Amino acid sequence: MALSWKERVFMALLGTATASGLTVLVLILVEATNILLPADTKFGIVLDAGSSHTSLYVYQWPADKEKDTGLVSQALACQVKGPGISSYTTDPAQAGESLKGCLGEALALIPGDLRQATPTFLGATAGMRLLSQKNSSQAGAILAAVSRVLGQSSLDFWGAEVLAxxxxxxxxxxxxxxxxxxxxxxxxxxxxxxxxxxxxxxxxxxxxxxxxxxxxxxxxxxxxxxxxxxxxxxxxxxxxxxxxxxxxxxxxxxxxxxxxxxxxxxxxxxxxxxxxxxxxxxxxxxxxxxxxxxxxxxxxxxxxxxxxxxxxxxxxxxxxxxxxxxxxxxxxxxxxxxxxxxxxxxxxxxxxxxxxxxxxxxxxxxxxxxxxxxxxxxxxxxxxxxxxxxxxxxxxxxxxxxxxxxxxxxxxxxxxxxxxxxxxxxxxxxxxxxxxDIGWTLGYMLNLTGMIPAEAPAQWRAQSHGVWVAGVVFVVLTLAAILGAAAVQLLWVQD
Missing domain, CATH: 3.30.420.150 (Exopolyphosphatase. Domain 2)
Incomplete structure (x- = not known):
């Protein structure tokens, strides 16, 4: 029995939709390749407590690293207001208070979900070396004060010490x-x-x-x-x-x-x-x-x-x-x-x-x-x-x-x-x-990245630009054929 025009058009559209859909599937399965998404960013903070002033530096690096060492860049440099922490012998608590301004700037830069994984270290240099020789109890009180402030932050505080x-x-x-x-x-x-x-x-x-x-x-x-x-x-x-x-x-x-x-x-x-x-x-x-x-x-x-x-x-x-x-x-x-x-x-x-x-x-x-x-x-x-x-x-x-x-x-x-x-x-x-800035802090952070486990970048499947364009065309063709077949079936009145 011969097919009517409605049945012929419906079958043609249905066949087109099927062939186009199979083509899209083949493009996805055969041409897709694995790509690496950009690695997550790690952050670290180092405070340089020098004899005349203190500086806070925020560093960042991709989590996957390069041969176990981070590719570190400076994200923030903040000069703490006031003299070096060794000057606060009569009021050690103020040594800690002096850090809060720059600490706030660092926290504003680092995303909240990464702060607990951000290593933070304060290294005191020659000014505190001299104070430790002169009065070790005063030096200890100052280090305790800055440790309280940094330890109470949401960061991963690694300690405050006199750097050799x-x-x-x-x-x-x-x-x-x-x-x-x-x-x-x-x-x-x-x-x-x-x-x-x-x-x-x-x-x-x-x-x-x-x-x-x-x-x-x-x-x-x-x-x-x-x-x-x-x-x-x-x-x-x-x-x-x-x-x-x-x-x-x-x-x-x-x-x-x-x-x-x-x-x-x-x-x-x-x-x-x-x-x-x-x-x-x-x-x-x-x-x-x-x-x-x-x-x-x-x-x-x-x-x-x-x-x-x-x-x-x-x-x-x-x-x-x-x-x-x-x-x-x-x-x-x-x-x-x-x-x-x-x-x-x-x-x-x-x-x-x-x-x-x-x-x-x-x-x-x-x-x-x-x-x-x-x-x-x-x-x-x-x-x-x-x-x-x-x-x-x-x-x-x-x-x-x-x-x-x-x-x-x-x-x-x-x-x-x-x-x-x-x-x-x-x-x-x-x-x-x-x-x-040229100083010891970036070198310290580079060395520190070797102690932090690397994270492999996430993988994703993707197509080349040409294949992606062809896939979009065939997806549109498939949808058009399906909609056309539905319209023929529902709206075409049989003679």
């Missing part, structure tokens, strides 16, 4: 080499490790201590100066040493201390400069030893004479250049150090605006500079009077008075560490690299 100088220097070395792409870099679609010869050294100038870290050309003969890391599948052996009392704040105190008189005419300050300060502020640190006959309730008056040669001589008296106590070479104070080699990055949070613009013979940085301008390097017989410098650079008083002493101190310290006129070109003065 060696760890501070070694982590700073990790930081600078990471941000410069010397530990790992992205090339041709994958992460690779550059050649070891690309590594740079780090010299960190703090307020109370100075740290030098680098990979020497030969073996490290003193194990107490050696730090080892395994980062991105590669092992590193780094020489590192921290010189307590050789930070810039302590150096300035030591320069002024020791005189039995209450009026000091000092060559490291410009002619015409004068200030009065309490003697007790100079001698409160274990770095400075007070003479028995000094009355620390009195004030000291300092007048500048602006004599660069005498200033360098005074600074050199802070160093001991006697021989090494152990095997091999040494820098100063009898400390073992292999010869410096390669490029070095020098950083400081204490004097961000007064880096020397030149190094070498006749270096006399007695004229400050404004942003974007070169500092004038004056000859030994040309130091400007204080009144002229002060008037020329308003708003820089916080650093300006110590500019000459600090600049010449950096020069003498570099010479004491083994640098010379032939190696000045290998030294870079930077506070940031690649938009990231």
């Amino acid at each position: 100088g060696r760890d501070e220097g070694a982590c700073a070395w990790v930081t600078i080499n990471y941000v410069l792409g010397r530990l790992v870099k992205y090339s041709s679609g994958e992460w690779i490790q550059p050649a070891e010869g690309m590594l740079v050294g780090a010299l960190d100038m703090g307020g109370a201590s100075a740290q030098i870290s680098f990979v020497p050309s030969g073996p490290i003969l003193d194990e107490s100066t050696q730090a080892t890391f395994r980062l991105y599948g590669t092992d590193y052996s780094v020489y590192t040493h921290s010189y307590l009392c050789f930070g810039q704040d302590q150096m300035l105190n030591r320069l002024l201390a020791g005189s039995p008189v209450l009026l000091v005419r000092h060559p490291c300050y410009l002619s015409g400069y004068q200030t009065t300060l309490p003697l007790a502020s100079l001698y409160e640190s274990p770095c400075v030893h007070a003479a028995a006959r000094l009355n620390l309730t009195q004030n000291l008056t300092v007048e500048g004479t602006g004599n660069p040669g005498a200033c360098v001589a005074a600074i050199r008296e802070l160093f001991s250049f006697s021989g090494c106590e152990g095997p091999g070479d040494c820098a100063f104070n009898g400390v073992y150090q292999p010869p410096v080699q390669g490029q070095f990055y020098v950083s400081s949070s204490r004097y961000p605006s007064v880096w020397p613009e030149g190094l070498g013979k006749g270096f006399w940085p007695c004229e400050a500079h404004q942003a974007g301008e070169q500092a004038e390097v004056l000859g030994p017989s040309q130091p400007l009077p204080w009144a002229q410098v002060e008037a020329s650079y308003p708003g820089q008083e916080q650093w300006l008075q110590d500019y000459c002493a600090s600049g010449l101190y950096i020069l003498v310290l570099l010479q004491a560490l083994g640098f010379s006129e032939e190696t000045w070109a290998n030294i870079e003065f930077q506070k940031q690299a690649g938009g990231t």
